[in-house]
Amino acid sequence: MADPWESTMDHAVAIARKAGETSSHVPVCFRFIGEESVAAGESCILSDSPTWIIDPIDGTTNFVHTHLTVTSTLDLQVEFGVVYSCIEDKMFTARRGRGAFCNGEPLQVSQQKAVEQAIVATEFGSDRDPEVVDKIFQSLRNVLCLPVHGVRGAGSAAMNMCLVASGCVEAYYEIGVHVWDVAAASLIVSEAGGVLMDVEGGEVDLMSRRIIAANSKTVAERLVKTIVAFSPPRDDAAPSDRCEDSTHLSARKV
Ligand SMILES: O=P([O-])([O-])O[C@@H]1[C@H](O)[C@H](O)[C@@H](O)[C@H](O)[C@H]1O
Numbered sequence: 109m110a111d112p113w114e115s116t117m118d119h120a121v122a123i124a125r126k127a128g129e130t131s132s133h134v135p136v137c138f139r140f141i142g143e144e145s146v147a148a149g150e151s152c153i154l155s156d157s158p159t160w161i162i163d164p165i166d167g168t169t170n171f172v173h174t175h176l177t178v179t180s181t182l183d184l185q186v187e188f189g190v191v192y193s194c195i196e197d198k199m200f201t202a203r204r205g206r207g208a209f210c211n212g213e214p215l216q217v218s219q220q221k222a223v224e225q226a227i228v229a230t231e232f233g234s235d236r237d238p239e240v241v242d243k244i245f246q247s248l249r250n251v252l253c254l255p256v257h258g259v260r261g262a263g264s265a266a267m268n269m270c271l272v273a274s275g276c277v278e279a280y281y282e283i284g285v286h287v288w289d290v291a292a293a294s295l296i297v298s299e300a301g302g303v304l305m306d307v308e309g310g311e312v313d314l315m316s317r318r319i320i321a322a323n324s325k326t327v328a329e330r331l332v333k334t335i336v337a338f339s340p341p342r343d344d345a346a347p348s349d350r351c352e353d354s355t356h357l358s359a360r361k362v
C-alpha cells in the first residue's frame with residue numbers, strides 16, 4: 109500500500125511550488141505557525157504562502173497530569189489535516205475533497221439532529237478571569253437545559269472535534285481556542301460531513317478563537333442561540349494585544 113504520509117508530502121510540495129511558481133530545481137518555501145513559536149514572539153498571520161499550522165501537544169493539561177487524551181495536530185492550511193491521538197494510537201487524517209479517516213477507515217458525522225438526543229463536547233478553556241469563567245458557565249447551563257443528552261470534554265480541542273467527525277458526539281464548541289488547536293481538525297470535521305460555524309452564527313474564522321463544530325447546521329444553529337458569546341484577543345492580533353492563558357503558565361512551571 110502507498111504510504112499516505114509520503115503522498116501527502118508530495119502533494120504539499122506540489123502546492124508550495126504552484127503558490128511560489130517555482131521550478132522543480134528551486135527549494136519550496138513553507139511558512140509555519142506553531143503554538144510554541146507564537147509564544148516565543150513569532151507572527152501568527154496567514155498569508156498566501158502555504159503554511160503548516162502545528163500544535164505539538166494538544167491537551168497539555170492532560171499531558172502534565174498523565175490524564176487520558178493527548179493529541180498532536182498538523183495542518184497545511186485548508187489542504188490537509190492530521191491529528192494523532194498518541195495514547196490510543198489513532199491517526200485522524202483529511203485531505204480537502206478526499207474525505208476524512210481514522211487509521212485509514214472513513215469517518216462520518218452522526219445523523220442525529222435532535223439536540224435533546226445529542227452529546228455536546230466543550231472545554232472550560234485556560235482563562236481564569238472570573239468574568240470569562242462566568243460566561244463559560246452560563247453557556248454550559250444553557251446547553252444542559254436545552255436539554256441535551258450529555259456534555260463531555262476530552263481535554264483536547266482537536267480530539268473533541270475528531271469525536272464529532274467520528275459520529276461519537278454531535279457537536280463541540282469553545283471560546284478561547286487557538287488556530288493551532290482547531291485548524292487540522294476543522295478539515296477533518298468538514299470532510300466527515302460536519303459543519304463549522306462561529307458561536308454567533310456565520311462562517312468560522314480560525315483566528316477568532318471561537319468555534320462550533322457540529323454534525324449538522326441544525327445542531328450548530330441551536331448552539332448559536334444558546335452560547336453566551338464573547339471575543340478573546342484574536343490570534344493574529346499584535347503580540348502586545350495577546351494575553352497569556354493562566355493555566356499555561358502553571359503548566360509550564362511543572
Ligand atoms: O494548550 P493546548 O493543550 O495545546 O490546547 C488547549 C486544549 O485543546 C484544551 O482542551 C482547550 O480547552 C484549550 O482551549 C486549548 O488551547
Ligand SMILES: [Mg+2]
Pocket residue numbers: 163165166167265288289
Ligand atoms: Mg492545543
Ligand SMILES: [Mg+2]
Pocket residue numbers: 143163164165166167168
Ligand atoms: Mg499545545
